[in-house]
Amino acid sequence: MVVAAPQTQKRLTMQVEPNIAADTTAMRSLDWDRDRFDIEFGLQNGTTYNSFLIRGEKTALVDTSHAKFRELYLETLKGQIDPAEIDYLIISHTEPDHSGLVRDVLALAPNATVVGAKVALQFLEDLVHQPFEKMQVKNGDQLDLGNGHVLEFVNAPNLHWPDTIFTYDHHSQVLFTCDAFGLHYCSDDVYDADLAAISPDFRFYYECLMAPNARSVLSAMKRMDKLPEITTVATGHGPLLRHHLTELTERYRSWSQEKSQAETMVAVFYMSDYGYSDRISQAIARGITKTGVAVEMMDLRSADPQEVNELVGRARGLVIGMPPASGATVAQAALGTILAAVSDKQAVGLFESYGGDDEPIDTLATRLQDLELRVGFDPIRIKDTPDEGIYQLCDEAGTDFGQLLAQAKKLKKLKSLNAEMEKALGRISSGLYIITAQKGDVSSAMLASWVSQASFQPLGFTVAVAKDRAIESLMQVGDTFVLNILEEGNYAALMKHFLKRFPPGGDRFAGIRTRPAENGSPILGDALAYLECTVTSRMEVSDHWIVYCTVDEGKVSDPDGVTAVHHRKVGTYY
Known part of the structure; x- marks a missing residue:
């Protein structure tokens, strides 16, 4: 079934695939003409936002859609089920392109229980602004829908938001992964039949969104390896993986192993859901990874002091997004831990988040200068809503930062080459x-x-x-x-x-x-x-x-x- 938006808008359509597995329906919001995504990178082939219904004795809805699809999505959902019959709303993560219609769905399904990670539920409380039933889940927890549909949750933080969880249906052997293993590719093909067509976008998507979280990718895949057989990966963007599932998931493993083995690493600290901190940090991180330097990202909103201290100790460089000056106790404590753990051998870069209450950037820059840290890039000051130029600036700042740290390694590698071979190649x-x-x-x-x-x-x-x-x-x-x-x-x-x-x-x-x-x-x-x-x-x-x-x-x-x-x-x- 296909439902189309009025022709005066960019092409927005809905596609329903009723049997991706036993008792499982895919509702795909097709955004044909979207040419840019949250961060700086452009899209060549649009994108999709995928949502799923699982029907056992009870019914679960996995993710919603982008707010731009409000009318189309809700009409499609009502065509599949009376929303009041939805028992569970599973939130894979709270990024707006997947949770943008949570409030609307809950208005139609007031008795539904929202299922998600602790951080996700905390964010949704601020988003929905009304009480709702909730179920906090962690790695290994299960939810029995009946008729064999036992859902198991897999912790997958930072893919690419800190509150990400995967959901595995033991009956259908479908793994719902939201952003992970997805791609921005809009077509009528529900599955990954044409590997050659989707491969460039699959790699580009990984480089933009997952490469800065390579270690987190490997951690999530270790948890996936403990699951029984997976026959389908139901992604949040693009086609579902079935025909080339092993090939594509193993590409993730190979790429992530390569990046995580880099000798040099930069820790990027950001504040999810505050201003544009997550998007700006992602753009800077992508620039860093271009240079062969690894990145590990940490959300200041939920940072554990011991983990912050350990990460700073391993990093050759630090990128810090300014948290709010007030009302973020955990973030302020994490910032104090960072300052206590830094050394003069590290490089640092700072950026504003344009959140309206940013911690003063000059004060922190002065403190880091007093500690004699190297400047990886000049502070990025965001004075307006970030546009393409700002995201490109962030990408280039990250590249400069990575090149600064990778320079010594490159010189050492050049000295080790055979002199005569070098001269011959130069001809x-x-x-x-x-x-x-x-x-x-x-x-x-x-x-x-x-x-x-x-x-x-x-x-x-x-x-x-x-x-x-x-x-x-x-x-x-x-x-x-x-x-x-x-x-x-x-x-x-x-x-x-x-x-x-x-x-x-x-x-x-x-x-x-x-x-x-x-x-x-x-x-x-x-x-x-x-x-x-x-x-x-x-x-x-x-x-x-x-x-x-x-x-x-x-x-x-x-x-x-x-x-x-x-x-x-x-x-x-x-």
Whole structure:
């Protein structure tokens, strides 16, 4: 069954799949045209918000939907069941895209018992503003719905909110995981039948949301391993995992093991449900993980002093989101524990949350300066609702922070290479190019040399982009950009400009002649030629993404001009 929103809105539809397992119905809210999510990353294929009904002798509803689907979702729910017959409302976590209609559902099901982790129930009390029956669950607790549907709860904090729980139905062998193992991919396909189509979005989703919580992913998967057979992973976003369940879940395990084994780690402290702290911290964390530095995130709202002390002791760097100055006793105590545990060998970065009552950032910055900690990035001061530019700034600040900590390790690795092999590899010559990209209000640029034509039909080429480059987030599958080809004898000024280290959020085109391409990205006025391109696919290697692009348009400004050539002495740096 499909229910559509009025055509004057962006496409919002509902899809019902009545038999994903025994007595189990999926209600999928399809957000076809959503192009950005909570943090800075863009979406190429929209997203979905998945909700589930489990009917035993009693009935449980697992998660609701985004508030934008209020009418569509409630109409669909009423078409499946009289809401008053819902006995339990299971909250996988309280992020608004899944709990945005909890109050509406409880208004229709006033006798339902809300089931969730302790932190989730505390938050819902503030959200609903009315009494409701509640059941607090922890890892291993069970709820018997009857007719064999025994639900077991699996603790999965920080995936990607601190109050996340999974729910396993012993009868249907379905594991409901909300954000974990999901992807932002909107289609009529209920399941993961087309692995090739969903793989890029599956990886991108992991990198944006789960990579900063790699250790938490592994902890949750250890608990999953103790469950009986899992036949379906019912995710909160995108298709459900069934056809390629083992392949996709093992990718999570492999990626998380790789990231958690990083020698260097940054502890990111934030305050969930306060201002934009969670989103800003996620953007900074993603920038850090691009550099190969691991991240562990901790919510100051529920931080245990002993765990805070232990985490600070292991971290090479600290990122701290300012908690509210009043009314957050636990957060203030955690901040005191952090200050008592830091050492002068650590680097630190601070950000405001735009919560309206932030602890003064300058006071804390001064205290950390007195303790002689290194500055990982200048304090990020949020004065308005964060936009694309702010999230890009946060991503770039995190990248700078990670590069600062990873620098010594890179130098040590370079010294260990064979000198003759380095020289031989360096004899591979290449051209000189500048890649420019614009997406919404965010723009970026990068000097490139590892570019090579790769196909005739269609016309296409590859470019290697280091994982820690700011422009990497603007070169996902489906994104567009411009390849500006530099001219021999006329490239020194452009090369010098784009080799500069720009501050996070800095304008990379200040003082440079540009004009917009058809795809919106800047064309450099002093380039010999340009190509307008679309990213078609990406292949991951150890420290770069190999990006294959097709050419949409191009022009040469001087027919007699010659492409600048880049010669290196060694192959261990650009």
